[in-house]
Amino acid sequence: MSFADDAARMLDALNATPGWAQVRGEFDDATVAAILGEAARVAAEIVAPLNPVSDRVGATFADGTVRVPPEYRTAYRTLAEGGWLGIEQAPEHGGQGLPLALFVAVNQAFERAAPAFMMAAGGSRAAARLLTEWADEATRESWVPALLSGAACATICISEPEAGSDVGRIRTRASRTEDGWQVSGQKIWISFGDHDIAPRIGHCLLARTGDAPGTRGLSLFLVERGPGVVTERIEEKLGLHGSPTCALRFDKAPAILLGEEGRGLPQLFTMIRHMRLIVACQGLGTAQGCLDTARLHAQERRQGGSPTEPAVPIANHADIRRQLDEMQAQIDLFRLALVQTAVAADLSTDDPGMAALCGFLLPLVKNFGAELGFDTAARSILVLGAGGYTRDYPLEQALRDARVFAIYEGTTGMQAQDFLLRQCLGAKGAALAIFRDLALAETAGLPAARALIETFSGFFRDTVAPAGRPAQLAMAEPALRAGWIAVQAWMAARIPGSDSAARFLASAAPELERQIARAQFEAGRA
Secondary structure, eight states, X not given: OOHHHHXXXXXXXXXXXXXXXXXXXXXXXXXXHHHHHHHHHHIIIIITXXXXXXXXXXXEEETTEEEOOTHHHHHHHHHHHTTXXXXXXXXXXTOOOOOHHHHHHHHHHXXXXXXXXXXXXXXXXXXXXXXXXXXXXXXXXXXXXXXXXXXXXXXXXXXXXXXXXXXXXXXXXXXXXXXXXXXEXXXXXXXXXXXXXXXXXXXXXXXXXXXXXXXXXXXXXXXXXXXTEEEEEEOOOSXXXXXXXXXXXXXXXXXXXXXXXXXXXXXXXXXHHHHHHHHHHHHXXXXXXXXXXXXXXXXXXXXXXXXXXXXXXXXGSHHHHHHHHHHHHHHHHHHHHHHHHHHHHHHTTTOHHHHHXXXXXXXXXXXXXXXXXXXXXXXXXXHHGGGGGSTTSTHHHHHHHHGGGGTTTXXXXXXXXXXXXXXXXXXXXXXXXXXXXXXXXXXXXXXXXXXXXXXXXXXXXXXXXXXXXXXXXXXXXXXXXXXXXXXXXXXXXXXXXXXXXXXXXXXXXHHXXXXXXXXXXXXXXX
16 A cells, blocks of 8 residues: 555545544545645655665764754755644644644654654654743744744653653752753753754753652753753664664753743643654554555565466465455554544543543553554564565564654553553543443444443453552553553444454454453452
8 A cells, every 4th residue: 555545544534533524624525635645745755765764874973963864854844844844733833723633644654654754853843732832932932933844853851861761760950040040960862862954952851940859849941952962972773773862961051941840740741642642653654654565565476376377476375365454454443543532632622521532542542553563564574574574675674663662752561550540540430431432332333342342341340440559550551452452442333344343353352351361360469
């Protein structure tokens, strides 16, 4: 399936999603198809050629400066001039003001094309949303239009040598002076922390401003590349070689306080939530690209058949056909779940129920988008056999690039705790109840799907909710996987009669029981 074919499937997924008609406003199918088609063209012609360059040339570091392939600058300028960097951003700052649902439909094509290159855009567009919400007017006017026009880029700047996921142990400090705030400390694993795409780089940075322990003492700042900011190194990584992962040193660097002092982490989640949605796009785009490579190879590669006849395409063999169809089923269901998450986010401003549903779905699409990208790359390599393990095909790069999707913006374990503790158990189970009601209503004609949703809901009611906190934490990861099975059952109702829905439902019940058994076993050990 080409980029154009993928755009058509995204349009089908949008139209299959309740709420899209409310979100789309004045855009008819022809307009949406034109937007998706143009994105597919730009992704294929402008962005995709960067993917092998990103891996084999990559980023370099010398004399305190990071350089990326020169082709990046031209492509980034093209994205900016086409309005693609601001498609979901506020119009008053130079954005297009389009729905998040349309953003994910577009962005998965760009992420499919060159995920390492798109890391620069991901951090910048998430920062634009953060600054729109939390920066003062002068900072907002200085930065957001610049981010959307490509004149500036931005990072999310959290991790430190002794504080990765444990954000409450951050030691970087900010102090107030007569001239404003200054930040001192070290940050690591900062994607595009330095580069030569744009002259300005803004770091959205957490630093400690008081003596309160844990996350309560953290405030959010914007620190611009310049005096007091030093790039110490870039990491040598398994994949994403074209995305420079930097260690940065801040020494009394001038900083701008964003929002309210001491509320840095809750405010930063405006950026984190958007980046988790982008990770889901990365996973979907990578998976679809890998499957297309595998399917094309299976149609062209000839092996087997009668020894007295010419060899047949390996796509004719039952085992190859099964592998391709299983991957397609997982992609089809995930695409629908991603669009549903974005539609819920679009509706959340005026509908608290949709806000709760978005919170319920986001850790699922982040985590299982990450797994979808990596797993599809791995399985596609097997379809190609020995050839898939070589650089003659893009699959080995995709496998290496996609491994980090499940790490940044919150690992699987962190998504699991968010899903179980905050989304399913928080607010007296409100989000879980909303999911259950919507999913059961939509699967009224699909008994197998309804049974999965009821089993999952009963598991939370009878097993998870009454358990103590240690047992709940122990159950989090299998509960996350059980939840994903229930969501896929819901999505199967949107493609009734399809091979993808039937294939999923044929094996989902035993897998759901397995995850529930895993959860019960881990709870017993807690």
